[in-house]
Amino acid sequence: MTALSDASVRRLAEVANLPDLSETRYTLLEEIGRGGMAAVYRARDETLGREVAIKVSSAPGEREDLDARMRTEAAVLAALEHPGIVPVHDAGILPDGRAFYVMKRVRGTLLREVARGAAGLDERLRILERVCETMAFAHARGIVHRDLKPENVMVGGFGEVLVIDWGVARVPGAVDEPGAVLGTPGYMAPEQAAGRSGDATERADVYALGAILSTLVTATEPPADPGVARAALLAERELPRRLRAIGAKALAADPIDRYADAGEMAADLARFRAGNPVAAHPESWLERTGRSVWAYRAAVGLVLAYLVMRIVVAWVTG
Amino acid sequence: MGSRTTTGSTFPPTRLTVLERIRSEEPDERRRAFGPLVEGYWKPIYAYLRIRWRLPPEEARDATQSFLAAAWEKRWLERYDPGRARFRTFLRTCVDRHAMNLGQAAKRLKRGGGAAIVGLDFETAEGEIRERPIQDPVDQDELFRREWIRDLFSRSLEEVRLEHVTTGQAGRFALFERYDLGPEEGLSYADLAAELGITVSQVTGRLAAVRRAFRARALDNLREACGTHDEYRVEAREIFGIEVA
Structure with missing residues (x-):
């Protein structure tokens, strides 16, 4: 047994978790993103000769809950044909037991980067309006995203806006584990933070949209406490009052005080x-x-x- | 020290951890639990003493032996509190304390005792250290972690190699070794397929199979070296990016 070099150790850690695409029509190219539950790879569809993105569960045959989420996400995306949602081409289980799905390879910038950049207020609001419209489409079909945040919105090179990562979406008829906290602090509605993710309705997504609005217009992270988040946005006096009111309504602690769905907020x-x-x-x-x-x-x-001129002329001419 | 024959990567979450077993009042159970801990940690401890404490080989060897003997006799490992640190961090601080005490009272250095220490191959360990440039990072915890992962991977890889050799699949392992451990500049799956007279899909499949075997073996060994199941999950996530049950 020879000692491994530092480079070999790093390489082994990488390759040990590479998805096994051996019985598929895809060739792995590189990892382009990683979350807590899955990684996204750039790959080549050898049959159609095009690049695609493959999302693969980070739990090789060990976590049925994560695989179930992947299947749910693929099903949600397949059910939602909308310009704001990445189309799914294929889904299944890899030879190593991991759930995967294949989607269009999207090139763009995450909304997080847009928030940090130089985009003007109207451009930021245009993007948010597109997100709201996409979510209105999903809400009309009973689907709640439950993890909307700047990292889950991508802005393409031609200005297209895509809502991504539907892994914890609530679909009609599905039941969550009681007490499960799904979402991201700051963007998570208080009912989700309280462990009632199963109760999260369209209004929980509206809360997240309000938090995204806050991030886009203040360039700071929204506080996790809804009362503080709402007060902080209302205190931004340099913003138009009507815009602050939109954010405050979306960030209401009580769901009943928020917009009923993303369509109302888009309007x-x-x-x-x-x-x-x-x-x-x-x-x-x-x-x-x-x-x-x-x-x-x-x-x-x-x-x-004109009126001033007439008055002056009348005064001069006596 | 022979290789273990554990296989597979799944196990019931309720299974007792090594540390739970080492706290057993049954001497045999405790002795059986101590063996994997020695196997999983003696080499990182030796490397740590050589690099961080700059002990000469002979002294580092004696200090490793005396530490393991004392850990067994004085039941040090049973004092581990998962709420305060990871097991390897706890172990590293125990090693530091031991090395410090040895420096102050060299006469107390002793070997063996009733510990379940198997034959530790210090000559090989020393050779491995000499094979690579010795770097002493500022963070001592990082140094210990790095040596621990190196040993974990080396042992797992050796077990996978033996498994392939004994089942007549040495060629498959050699393919993995060549592509994943010593990647040649510009070597592609297509190059390998042409050279070996197989399809690209077969190259992909063979590499994936060895990677899978390595991952399963490394996870098994990792689990044996962790203080608690939660720690195992965190380590698996940090080292491999894998979520385990």
């Missing part, structure tokens, strides 16, 4: 971006007037200039 974001009143913030007469004046500031300016 409010669209109204905000168009300069219209939003459902989250009933305006006073003064606010409505001020917003209208601002929206038509060019025309109002011309009218005011």
